[in-house]
Amino acid sequence: MLYICPVCRGSLQLHQSGKSYNCRNRHSFDLAKEGYxxxxxxxxxxxxxxxxxxxxxxxxxxxxxxxxxxxMAKALAMIIDANITEGQNLQLLDLGCGEGYYSRKIACSCKHNEQISLHGIDIAKFAIAAAAKKQPEARFVVGSSNRLPYADQYFDLVLRVFAPSDENELKRVLKPSGHLLAVTPGPRHLWQLKEFIYAEIMEHALESSLPRGFERLVAERISYKITPEPRQRMALLQMTPFAWRANESVLQTLKNVAELEIETDFILTLSVKTADV
Ligand SMILES: C[S@@+](CC[C@H](N)C(=O)[O-])C[C@H]1O[C@@H](n2cnc3c(N)ncnc32)[C@H](O)[C@@H]1O
Ligand SMILES: [Zn+2]
Structure with a gap:
């Protein structure tokens, strides 16, 4: 059993029509045309x-x-590859997957991709619809990380890239000794972009905090510079939490700069579940 009913928490079974999932209490959830x-x-x-x-x-x-x-996506794929054992079928959940960029990267960059079953969940419906359309072989779900609609101990690995999670739910859906691979911003992530917006900038902590009941195995810092085109520079700003702080004049200035080199700084942390409590 993979899914549980988000209403009564009973198990969900695929209906014989192949078009919906149902629980014993007759809660029913249709598969969308995109397959999510x-x-x-x-x-x-x-x-x-x-x-x-x-x-x-x-x-x-x-x-x-x-x-x-x-x-960064390639580094994630390498960490995943290094943690697949021979013959294992790895159930991987991309938590807060957005429109599925990392799931697609894993599918094409992991050497052991044929051993990986990909799942993605996000609360934003159009992001999931877009993800499902691009990657029909992965299983995408609209749902909340605070109430994951998955059975206990189903996943071997949860990937969380800049996304929120609930630590109890994380632990519940991971197998004993399951792994969490999290990407968080490093101290200087998008520094030059932030300089446009804030009068004073604080560095992020170098070490990200782990959820309780997890032990850190690997922490890798990846930092490099990018020089996005003005259009993509604006897109980058729009995908950050500090975009809403930028007023019209800041946006214009940022748009009109001929070239802007921006530091990226990511912390990739692989940890293992050590306790269920
Ligand atoms: C910063 S984005 C990261 C998306 C993707 N992981 C990436 O890096 O491209 C955060 C994502 O978390 C999703 N999100 C926010 N709250 C959520 C929740 N309670 N449950 C599931 N997803 C959530 C948002 O819709 C968004 O797609
Ligand atoms: Zn139900």
């Missing part, structure tokens, strides 16, 4: 369109597809 499953009931939605907005999602897609974060 919406497991976010209205009563768990805190707004009409939770998660990232469509413009944010499109900006992220444009920026990521241009390849600026590819070195």
């Amino acid at each position: 499953l919406n497991l976010l009931p209205v009563q768990h939605k805190h707004s009409k369109e939770p998660g990232d907005s469509k413009p944010m999602m499109l900006a992220r897609r444009e920026f990521l597809e241009a390849g600026y974060y590819e070195p």
Whole structure:
């Protein structure tokens, strides 16, 4: 059993029509035409369109597809490859997957990709619809990381790239000794972009905090400089949490700079679940 009902937490079974999933209490969830499953009931939605907005999602897609974060994505693939054992079928969940860029990268960059079953979840429906359309072989779900619609101990690895999570839910869906691979901003991530917006900038901590019940195995810092085209520079700003601080004049100045070199700085942390409590 993979999915659980987001309403009553009972197991969900694929209906014989192949078009919906149902629980014993007759809660039913249709597969969308793109192949994803919406497991976010209205009563768990805190707004009409939770998660990232469509413009944010499109900006992220444009920026990521241009390849600026590819070195980081490749490093993720290498860490995953190094942690697959021979003959293992690795169940991998991309938590807060957005429109699925990293799932696609894993599928094409991992040497052992045929051993990986990819799953992705995000609270933003249009992001999931876009992800499912681009990667039909992966299983995408609309749902919340605070109430994951997956059975206990289903996953071997959870990938979390700049996305929120609930530590109890994380632990619940991971197998004993399952892994969490998290990407968080390093001290100087997007420093030059932030300089446009804030009068004073604080460095992020070098070491990201781990959820309780996890032990750090590997921490890798990846930093390099990028020089995005003005259009992609604006897309990059739009996908960050500090975009809303930028007023019109800041946006104009940022747009008109001929060239802007920006530091990226990522911390990739692989940790292992050590306890269920
Ligand atoms: C900064 S984006 C990162 C997206 C993707 N991992 C990437 O790096 O391209 C954060 C994502 O988390 C999603 N999100 C926010 N709150 C969520 C929640 N409670 N459950 C699931 N996803 C959530 C947003 O919709 C958004 O796609
Ligand atoms: Zn149910």
